[in-house]
Amino acid sequence: MASVELRGIAKSFGRTTALADVSFTVADGSFFCLLGPSGAGKTTTLKTIAGLAEPDQGTVLFDGVDVGDVEPTHRNVAMCFESYALYPQHNVRDNLASPLRSPRHRRPEAEVVKRVTEVATTLGIDHLLDRKVGALSNGQRQRVALGRVLVRPADAYLLDEPLTHLDAKLRASMRAELKLIARQDGTTTVYVTHDYVEALSLGERIGVLNEGRVIQVGTPQEIWEQPATVFVAQAFGKPRMVLLPGAVVDDPAGGRFFRDVSGSLRAPLPEGADVAVGTQLQAGFRPRDARVLGPDAAVPDGHVAVRGRVAVTELIGAQIEVSVEVDGTLLAVVGDRARLGQVAEGDRVTVVVPAGRVLMFEHGPEGARIGP
Numbered sequence: 001m002a003s004v005e006l007r008g009i010a011k012s013f014g015r016t017t018a019l020a021d022v023s024f025t026v027a028d029g030s031f032f033c034l035l036g037p038s039g040a041g042k043t044t045t046l047k048t049i050a051g052l053a054e055p056d057q058g059t060v061l062f063d064g065v066d067v068g069d070v071e072p073t074h075r076n077v078a079m080c081f082e083s084y085a086l087y088p089q090h091n092v093r094d095n096l097a098s099p100l101r102s103p104r105h106r107r108p109e110a111e112v113v114k115r116v117t118e119v120a121t122t123l124g125i126d127h128l129l130d131r132k133v134g135a136l137s138n139g140q141r142q143r144v145a146l147g148r149v150l151v152r153p154a155d156a157y158l159l160d161e162p163l164t165h166l167d168a169k170l171r172a173s174m175r176a177e178l179k180l181i182a183r184q185d186g187t188t189t190v191y192v193t194h195d196y197v198e199a200l201s202l203g204e205r206i207g208v209l210n211e212g213r214v215i216q217v218g219t220p221q222e223i224w225e226q227p228a229t230v231f232v233a234q235a236f237g238k239p240r241m242v243l244l245p246g247a248v249v250d251d252p253a254g255g256r257f258f259r260d261v262s263g264s265l266r267a268p269l270p271e272g273a274d275v276a277v278g279t280q281l282q283a284g285f286r287p288r289d290a291r292v293l294g295p296d297a298a299v300p301d302g303h304v305a306v307r308g309r310v311a312v313t314e315l316i317g318a319q320i321e322v323s324v325e326v327d328g329t330l331l332a333v334v335g336d337r338a339r340l341g342q343v344a345e346g347d348r349v350t351v352v353v354p355a356g357r358v359l360m361f362e363h364g365p366e367g368a369r370i371g372p
Contacts, residue, residue, distance in 0.1 A: 001188050002062040002076075002155040003028040004049060009058035011044055011212075018044045019212045022058070026156075026205075029186040031179070033203030035193055035235065041212040042192040043082070046158045049190060050079050062155065073104065078154040080162045084145040086133045092144050093129040096120060099152040119147045122177055124170075138165040143174075150181060156188040163198065175201050196236045200224065208232050230367045233284055233359065239321065239332035241284045244306065245363070248279045258283055258360060262327035265306040267358050270371025280363040281370065287332040289357040292322055295348035303352045306331070310347045324351055 009022040019041045026032040036042050047053035049060055051072035059066050067075055078099070086095050096116045100107045107115070120126040123143045133141065146162045162178075163171045179202055182189050193199055199206050200220045207217045208231075216228040227233035227241075234240045246260035248269065258267045258281055267283050269275060299305040308326035322333045322343055333351055343349060360370040 001029050001186055003064070004032075004156055004188055004190065005061040005064070006045070006049070007059045007061070009045070009048055009055045009060070011041075011048065011053060011055050017212050019048070019055070022209070022212070022214050024207045024214055024217050026188055026190055028063070029188055030204045031182045031189045031191065031202055033191045033193060033199040033206045034209055035196060035199040035206055036209035037194055039211075040209045042194075042209055043160055045209070046079065046160055046190060046192055049156070050077050050158055051075050052079075076155040077158055078149040078152060078156075079158040080146050080149040080160060082160045082162075082164065084141045086141060086145060086148075088133050091130055091132050092120070092125060092136070095133065095144055096129075096147050096151050099148060105152050115151055119151045122150075122181065123147050123174070139167065139170065142166060150185075153185075154187060156190065157182075159189065159191045161192055161194065163193075163195075171198075178202060196238075200236065208235060226369070227359070228369055230282065230284070230361050230365055233361070233369075237286055237288075239287045239334065241286050241359075242290070242331040243282045243284045243361070244326065244329060244331065245280065245282055248275050248277050248281060250277055260306065260326070262306065262308075264308075264326070265304060267304045267360075268355060270360055273360070273371050275370065282361045282363060282367060284359045284361055285353045285357050287321075287334040290331075290333040290351050290353045291335065292324070292333055292343055293350045293352055295350060297350050297352075299350070299352055302355055304355050304358060305350050305352045307348070307350050310343050310345050310349055313343060313345060322349075324349060326351075 004026040007023050009019050011019040022045060034042050034045060044053055048055050059068060093116060096119060097112050099105055100112045120129055125140060125143050128140060142162060142165045149157055163174050166174060175198060191202060203220060205217060205219055206223050208215045210231055216223060216232050224236055244260040244265060246258055248256050249259050251257050256269060256277060258269060260283060306326055308324040310322060311325045311330060312323040314321045319334055319336055323330050361367040
């Protein structure tokens with residue numbers, strides 16, 4: 001096992017900047033998730049750690065040692081490619097065993113058989129061991145590719161969206177298995193994904209990457225409750241965080257507060273925030289933190305409210321998603337029937353949110369969060 005650190009990594013392909021000043025540290029034996037949309041630079045980051053891509057600037061360190069001059073085969077990392085990269089001429093058993101039969105990592109055949117059987121059983125592909133790769137579905141191939149990584153000891157596992165092609169039920173099961181394997185092996189893991197659920201459920205720490213830049217690194221709780229920017233806030237949660245534009249205004253009773261453009265939402269500014277009157281901001285809250293009340297309902301103590309009209313209601317299993325139109329902006333509220341009440345499209349309603357769950361951001365899609 002080894003800690004992995006990236007310092008100021010930059011990488012371009014012609015005129016396209018893939019990475020720009022990427023820096024983060026993965027502690028020895030920890031599980032780190034790198035989250036970002038397609039084209040954010042996630043795979044390039046993994047290849048840079050593995051030595052398959054040479055950075056234009058910056059340093060990659062294992063246990064504090066610069067590995068810039070170390071060849072990929074000597075970095076002792078195991079990487080799972082999104083494109084599988086299996087040997088088509090071999091069956092599943094031989095694909096899984098290939099790392100343990102290589103000259104560098106050769107193991108006794110009895111150990112190979114034992115380890116292959118263990119990993120195949122964990123991944124639910126033990127019944128496919130004698131099947132050729134060409135006879136597998138995409139999901140089965142992906143599990144074989146993942147198994148080939150997990151079968152041998154390594155200082156670090158580099159996993160590039162290894163669950164993408166699995167169905168939802170199997171993905172949930174595999175998330176639990178991966179977490180268990182990582183905990184048992186104690187192997188440093190860098191896991192790339194575009195799925196925020198995977199990042200929150202698997203990662204001990206999460207790095208959010210966009211357009212080649214690391215926007216924020218933190219624990220799942222920190223990323224969820226204290227997103228650094230609008231981009232990070234909306235990268236987590238479905239439906240996405242609600243954002244209402246507005247501005248800072250004077251409070252006749254003293255001080256300042258935020259008022260949205262509809263004029264119905266009045267929210268306190270974060271403690272210690274020094275924001276001038278007239279500054280445009282965005283108030284954000286997560287749909288699960290809100291409740292729907294009647295149009296003339298009193299606002300509970302410690303809450304803020306915004307009034308609008310129900311545009312759409314959607315029944316999602318035991319929960320309801322209610323879309324409320326507020327001055328041309330649709331905001332979502334999610335909860336069970338008891339919490340949201342009986343609402344119908346066209347109803348006038350009041351959406352209430354605990355004041356402490358409302359976050360303030362600067363104006364714009366990359367607006368930084370205001371406050372501590």
